[in-house]
Amino acid sequence: MRKKRSVLQYAIYLPTLMMVGLWLASKSRPGGWDVTVPQALTQVTALVALNLFGILLLIASRSRSIERIYGGLDKSYRLHGQLGRVGFILMVLHPLLLIPHYLMTGKNPVDLFWFTDFWPRNVGIVSFYLFILLIAITLYRKLEYQQWLTTHKFLGIPFVLACIHTLNANSDVKAYEPLRDWVVFWFIVGTLAWLYKTLFYEKTAKKYRYAVAALEGKGRGIWELRLRPTGARMNFEPGEFAFISVRGNPAVPTELHPFSISSDPVRHQVRFSFREAGDFTRKLTQTQEGDEVIIYGPYGEFTSFNFDASKRQVWIAGGIGITPFLSMLSHESLNGDPKHVTLIYGVKSKEDAVYADEIDSLVAGHEDEIRVIQHCSDDQGFLTADFLAQELGDLNGTLFLMCGPPIMMNGIKKGLIARGVSPDQIDFEEFNFV
Ligand SMILES: Cc1cc2nc3c(=O)[nH]c(=O)nc-3n(C[C@H](O)[C@H](O)[C@H](O)COP(=O)(O)OP(=O)(O)OC[C@H]3O[C@@H](n4cnc5c(N)ncnc54)[C@H](O)[C@@H]3O)c2cc1C
Numbered sequence: 001m002r003k004k005r006s007v008l009q010y011a012i013y014l015p016t017l018m019m020v021g022l023w024l025a026s027k028s029r030p031g032g033w034d035v036t037v038p039q040a041l042t043q044v045t046a047l048v049a050l051n052l053f054g055i056l057l058l059i060a061s062r063s064r065s066i067e068r069i070y071g072g073l074d075k076s077y078r079l080h081g082q083l084g085r086v087g088f089i090l091m092v093l094h095p096l097l098l099i100p101h102y103l104m105t106g107k108n109p110v111d112l113f114w115f116t117d118f119w120p121r122n123v124g125i126v127s128f129y130l131f132i133l134l135i136a137i138t139l140y141r142k143l144e145y146q147q148w149l150t151t152h153k154f155l156g157i158p159f160v161l162a163c164i165h166t167l168n169a170n171s172d173v174k175a176y177e178p179l180r181d182w183v184v185f186w187f188i189v190g191t192l193a194w195l196y197k198t199l200f201y202e203k204t205a206k207k208y209r210y211a212v213a214a215l216e217g218k219g220r221g222i223w224e225l226r227l228r229p230t231g232a233r234m235n236f237e238p239g240e241f242a243f244i245s246v247r248g249n250p251a252v253p254t255e256l257h258p259f260s261i262s263s264d265p266v267r268h269q270v271r272f273s274f275r276e277a278g279d280f281t282r283k284l285t286q287t288q289e290g291d292e293v294i295i296y297g298p299y300g301e302f303t304s305f306n307f308d309a310s311k312r313q314v315w316i317a318g319g320i321g322i323t324p325f326l327s328m329l330s331h332e333s334l335n336g337d338p339k340h341v342t343l344i345y346g347v348k349s350k351e352d353a354v355y356a357d358e359i360d361s362l363v364a365g366h367e368d369e370i371r372v373i374q375h376c377s378d379d380q381g382f383l384t385a386d387f388l389a390q391e392l393g394d395l396n397g398t399l400f401l402m403c404g405p406p407i408m409m410n411g412i413k414k415g416l417i418a419r420g421v422s423p424d425q426i427d428f429e430e431f432n433f434v
Contacts, residue, residue: 011069012055012079019051019182020044026176038101043172046094047183050166052087053159054186056080061193062201062299072301073241073258077433088135091162095128124165130158144279146255156194163187202256205296208234212246212291213269218354221276222320223285224262226269227293234295236265237305238331239324239429242297244272251286256296260323260403260429264330270295273355275320302401302429304328310399310425311339314392316412318346318383318404322355324429325403326362329370333362338369342392346375346383346404383408385415395421402428 023044027033035043059066059080062073070076095112102109115122137143137151166173166183173180196204210227217223225244234242243256257280263271276282287293302324307313315325322345332338347353353374363370373391375383389395400416402409409428416426 012083015055015186016048016051019047019179022176022179022182023047023172026172026179029176032172036101036104038097038099038104042094042097042101045090045097046162046166047173047179049087049090049094050159050162050183051186052083052090053162054190056083056087057156057159057190057193057197059083061197062205064299067299068301071427072429073299074430074433075301078430081433088131091128091131120165120168123161124169127158127161127165130161131155134158146253146280153198156191156198159190159194160187163190202296208232208295210270210293210295212287212289212293214289215285215287217285218273220352220354222354223274223276225272225274225284225287225293226263227271227295228269230292233268234270234298236261236270236298237303238264238327239303239305240298240300240327241302241324241429242295242299245294245296246284246287247292247294249287249291252283252291253280255280257281257284258299258431258433260300260327260431261298262323262326264327264334266334273320273323273326300429302403302427304331307399307401307427308339312397313339313341313399313401314388315341315343316346316383316388316400316402316404316409317344318402318408319348319352321346321402321404321429321431322359323403325401326355326358329359329362332370333366338366340369342371342373344373344375344383344388344391346377346408349376349378350374352376383412385412385419388412388416389419395419398425400426402426403431406430406432 033040056079059070059076067073067076070079098112099109102112113125115125134151134155138148143151163183163186167180167187168174173183208229209231211230213226213228215223215225236242239260241258241260243258245254245256246252247254259272259274261270262273263269274281274284276285315328317325325343329341329343332341343359345353345356345359353376356374359372363372375387377383380387392398395416398421400412400421402412409430413423413426413428417423
């Protein structure tokens with residue numbers, strides 16, 4: 001499973017390699033290389049940028065098959081962010097690289113950035129400025145997540161304009177059919193994915209109607225939302241997450257937010273446990289019994305079913321990162337053949353371990369297979385790979401699953417790799433898409 005996934009991850013490079021290959025092939029036609037080096041570079045950077053934007057729009061469509069290729073929706077979204085950054089740099093390089101060409105041929109480089117009487121060029125210029133404007137807004141730190149998301153939605157427009165520009169400018173794309181077909185293919189794929197996500201996702205994606213059964217404060221800013229189905233129940237695997245949207249309560253915005261499911265799949269009700277992190281999660285504490293909640297999902301590849309083959313596992317939770325493990329633990333305690341699991345529950349202080357009692361009751365009777373270690377950073381310092389080695393001894397042949405603050409997960413991952421653990425044996429869920 002893990003091997004297959006890591007091979008599939010290379011799927012990202014294939015379309016871009018294909019684009020570069022077709023561009024090189026286009027150059028074999030008579031006069032194909034009659035360009036200066038800056039011109040050649042500007043052509044290839046634009047084509048690769050276009051392909052990356054097409055791929056990232058496809059990733060953002062939240063398709064179940066696409067997220068599987070990249071190891072889950074959270075990882076797909078992170079890849080989406082990385083591709084966006086690379087694509088943006090290449091896109092900015094596209095006109096910048098033409099400056100030396102303009103200087104070499106005695107033209108005024110300023111003309112590159114202003115409109116002409118050639119419409120495909122003007123479309124490219126509009127696309128370029130729109131990209132810059134939207135990215136600048138996106139990078140503006142004070143933006144709330146929802147505003148950031150709204151701005152992000154418009155990024156499909158400059159993509160469409162960039163494709164129109166590329167297909168109509170006097171270039172290799174116009175002159176060489178296979179290259180044109182490849183650009184058209186990504187134009188269609190990217191545009192359809194963007195339209196689907198922007199206009200149709202909320203209407204057409206798999207969703208389930210639930211109602212609030214109870215909301216309970218666990219203390220330390222952590223809350224539990226229990227939902228009962230009012231229609232078909234959502235099937236999910238332990239460790240998966242879903243987007244929820246509360247309807248009809250003026251105190252809670254209807255916007256979609258992702259949360260890991262902290263209950264196990266056999267229960268009638270579904271439970272989400274959340275920490276007050278900002279505006280939405282604060283308002284979520286205003287939900288009332290009976291409020292309608294639409295659940296979109298489930299999503300994710302951080303599910304214990306994917307790791308069934310690894311009988312020796314270490315689960316590392318930091319704070320609210322315990323949520324997917326609560327579902328997995330409940331599943332293990334019910335399935336009659338539990339894996340050998342060590343759960344490390346990392347919290348700041350003992351009082352922050354609001355799920356300690358629930359964990360104890362789930363583990364009761366399975367102490368031979370499931371070991372729980374509570375780690376309080378106030379007393380013991382940060383949770384590190386050294387601590388794991390000290391507690392667990394030999395780390396080889398163990399699968400490590402982590403969910404918690406990125407700084408904790410990255411530090412532990414680095415430490416584990418330094419101790420000889422293969423990166424293939426480490427997986428994590430990040431409570432962040434950006
Ligand atoms: C896969 C996944 C699973 C998660 N599971 C849990 C969980 O079980 N319990 C829990 O407490 N939290 C969980 N989160 C985090 C939770 O989604 C955010 O804390 C919440 O959306 C914050 O919203 P806010 O407006 O209160 O805070 P803000 O201050 O607006 O946001 C805090 C940060 O959360 C992220 N965020 C905000 N809104 C969204 C959104 N709509 N979609 C994606 N990310 C967003 C942004 O990175 C933002 O910077 C999970 C996140 C992901 C990606």
